[in-house]
Amino acid sequence: MKIQRYMVGLYGANCYIVSDEEESEAIVIDPGEYSSEIQDYIITNNLNVKYILLTHGHFDHIGGVEELKKLTQARVAISKEDAPMLLDPSLNLSEMVYKRILCNPADILLSDGDTLTFGKYSVEVIYTPGHTKGGVCFKINNVCFTGDILFKGSIGRYDFPGGDFSTLMDSIKNKLLVLGNDVTIYPGHGDSSTIGKEKRLNMFLRDLME
Numbered sequence: 152m153k154i155q156r157y158m159v160g161l162y163g164a165n166c167y168i169v170s171d172e173e174e175s176e177a178i179v180i181d182p183g184e185y186s187s188e189i190q191d192y193i194i195t196n197n198l199n200v201k202y203i204l205l206t207h208g209h210f211d212h213i214g215g216v217e218e219l220k221k222l223t224q225a226r227v228a229i230s231k232e233d234a235p236m237l238l239d240p241s242l243n244l245s246e247m248v249y250k251r252i253l254c255n256p257a258d259i260l261l262s263d264g265d266t267l268t269f270g271k272y273s274v275e276v277i278y279t280p281g282h283t284k285g286g287v288c289f290k291i292n293n294v295c296f297t298g299d300i301l302f303k304g305s306i307g308r309y310d311f312p313g314g315d316f317s318t319l320m321d322s323i324k325n326k327l328l329v330l331g332n333d334v335t336i337y338p339g340h341g342d343s344s345t346i347g348k349e350k351r352l353n354m355f356l357r358d359l360m361e
């Protein structure tokens with residue numbers, strides 16, 4: 152499995168292209184903005200992008216969805232709770248920033264425990280609300296894409312509409328920290344880490360460790 156990261160948009164959101172190199176099949180996670188780099192990578196590597204997976208519906212994670220779908224014909228998947236954010240610039244917060252982002256309805260509405268496949272890999276959907284009502288993480292083998300729930304050294308914001316601190320911490324404690332210390336996390340912003348490192352070093356998680 153190969154993971155290619157691009158930092159996109161004004162807020163440097165991480166867009167991940169995850170591929171099975173043997174079968175040339177891939178998924179794209181959180182295309183916050185469409186770029187020539189992303190396009191060139193997909194074309195140069197002759198990737199068949201099967202799914203566009205969204206951890207949540209904020210504008211900095213969905214801004215490139217429509218252009219990417221035109222290129223790849225991939226199916227767009229988001230949680231059923233966050234699906235309305237694709238259709239409403241006030242809900243995805245783009246209206247508050249610099250441009251209105253409006254997407255077509257999702258092709259797939261995700262729920263906790265759902266499984267999607269690409270190549271020889273399975274993607275497990277983990278429901279992790281708290282940053283938004285319908286935030287999800289995507290686990291593939293020993294790797295977890297955590298969106299804006301858990302970062303290296305920090306946690307997601309909970310002061311946006313649909314956010315809630317206690318819900319966020321519950322998601323981290325009961326859905327992510329239980330995955331295993333050796334699981335690598337790839338967050339929606341910033342660098343990767345592991346569950347074990349975050350347990351030891353993330354000051355926001357101290358109360359959860361007691």
